[in-house]
Amino acid sequence: MISPLPADLVQAILAIHLAMEMEELYTALAKYMEELCGISRFSCFLFNNDNHCYSLAYSNVIESSIWDEIVFKENQAPFKELIDHEPLLTPIPLTWFGNSYDIHWAKRLTISNETAAVIVFHEYPENLEENVISLRFLLSHFTNAIVRTTIFCEMRSSKEEQASRLDLINEMGEMVGNKSLEPTLATLMRIALKITRAEVGSILLYNDAGELQTSIEWGLNEEILEALHFTNPEPIPYLEKVSSSKDIFIETDINHNDQLSFTDQEHRINSIASFPLYTPHESYGLLNVVNLDPDSTIEDQDLETLNTIAKLAATTIENHRLREMTGK
Numbered sequence: 001m002i003s004p005l006p007a008d009l010v011q012a013i014l015a016i017h018l019a020m021e022m023e024e025l026y027t028a029l030a031k032y033m034e035e036l037c038g039i040s041r042f043s044c045f046l047f048n049n050d051n052h053c054y055s056l057a058y059s060n061v062i063e064s065s066i067w068d069e070i071v072f073k074e075n076q077a078p079f080k081e082l083i084d085h086e087p088l089l090t091p092i093p094l095t096w097f098g099n100s101y102d103i104h105w106a107k108r109l110t111i112s113n114e115t116a117a118v119i120v121f122h123e124y125p126e127n128l129e130e131n132v133i134s135l136r137f138l139l140s141h142f143t144n145a146i147v148r149t150t151i152f153c154e155m156r157s158s159k160e161e162q163a164s165r166l167d168l169i170n171e172m173g174e175m176v177g178n179k180s181l182e183p184t185l186a187t188l189m190r191i192a193l194k195i196t197r198a199e200v201g202s203i204l205l206y207n208d209a210g211e212l213q214t215s216i217e218w219g220l221n222e223e224i225l226e227a228l229h230f231t232n233p234e235p236i237p238y239l240e241k242v243s244s245s246k247d248i249f250i251e252t253d254i255n256h257n258d259q260l261s262f263t264d265q266e267h268r269i270n271s272i273a274s275f276p277l278y279t280p281h282e283s284y285g286l287l288n289v290v291n292l293d294p295d296s297t298i299e300d301q302d303l304e305t306l307n308t309i310a311k312l313a314a315t316t317i318e319n320h321r322l323r324e325m326t327g328k
Contacts, residue, residue, distance in 0.1 A: 012036060013141045025149050026058040029142050036138060037131040041122035045077070046150075047115040054118060061122045066097050079106040079120050087125055109143040116143050165305040168195070172309045181320045185216045188287065188313040193218070195306050196273055197293035204239070205277070205285035205317065212239055212285060220290055227264035228254075228272070235261070242274045243286045248307060249274045252292060270294070275306060277314040284317045 012032035019025040026044065034040040043059035054077050056062065056070040072078065078094050083106045091102035105121040119139065125131070168191050175184040185203050193201055200219030204212040214222050228238035238260070242249045250273045254260050262269055268291070275287040287310055292298070 008032075008036060012138055016138075016141050016145045019145065019149065022057070022149055025142075025145055029138070030060060032138060033135070036134045037128075038126050039121060039123065039135075043120045043122065044146075045072075045079075045118045045120065046146075047074075047117055049114055057117070061101055062096065062099075070096060077118075079103055079118065082106040082120075083108050083118060087121065087128065089124055091122075091124075107139060109139060109146075111143050111147055116147055162301075165301065168305060169308055169312070172312045175312070175316055178316060179320070179323065181317065182216075184313055184316045188309060189216050189218055191309055192275070192287055192289050192306060195302050196289050196298060197296050198271075198273065198289035199291035201287070201289035203277075203285060203287050204243075206283070212243060215285070220288060224264055224267050224269065224290075225288060227262055227267075228269065229261045229263070230259055231261045232259050238272075239286065243276060243283070246276050246278055246283070248276075248303060250298070250303075252294075273298070275310045277310055277317065279311070279314050279318050282318065284314050284321075287313075 012028070012035070015028040015032065016025065019028050029044075030040070030042070033042065041061050043062060044057050045054040046057045047054055052074040054072045054074065056067045059067065062070070074080070078092075082088065082092070082103060085105075087105035089104075091104045093100050093102055095101075102122055103120055104124045107119045107121070108115055109117040109119065125135075128135075172184075172187060172191065175187055178184050189201055189203055192198070202214055202218060202220040202222075202225070203216040204222070204225075205215045207213045212222075225239055226237065230236045230238060230241050250271075251257055251260060252271045254262060254269055254271060270290075271292045271294075272288065272290045273292060274289075276283060277285045277287060
């Protein structure tokens, strides 16, 4: 006959599975680990099976402001020798970001034979022999819950990002029929800086003489861009080469690109992204943003969104030019 689970353990498992947010999940784990096992000080490191790194996701010992910065390769994790071994009565002191933390034990959490996370205990688990079954049950259910909650949060985040991108496209789409070109270009400039997280930017359009001329300048003038050249095989002005192409150009580290030379001594350009403005009938100019946020990565979907918005803006420019030609 199988003995029923203790009521407090059933309550703990239920609370963990009802949690739909990461914060709720860790709060439930902390509460019941202390109630069932007397463990109150712990950290949880999620494991990424693609890059084999542990990243700190939660701790009630380590200050939350540095969680994102605590990442270890699997073979360099300071707690790797303690995983699944007996707890140490005398802890290993570890120093992270100038603070010392005691580690007594580390427990691997697995699902389908793959590591999902590691719980690091910062205190000795008293009466472990009496509580080991409860702790095992609790952590087993926590492992399933953390995988489920991670997937849920990622899906929600993805949906929110998709909705945000669609809002930006719709915003530009509403400008296509605008008879005034300036608001359209200003909207394009604002969206471009938002998506790329760049410092400054500008929009250059071809004038009647076929030369690029600044139409919108948000901290980036023509003189700065004219100081940027491609150097191989022979010097070519950046604007001339990029504007003649219909391809997006992005360089996140100009200073270490041997193919580019920036001769302006008074200004600083670390990175640049340029988006040609064209329709199937004509090329109209170039959108440029410089000094992108070095701590952010422009995803492919971000580029696709901005490219779509740039094409909508180009359609607006074309409509504006046609109206000027017809006098309407």
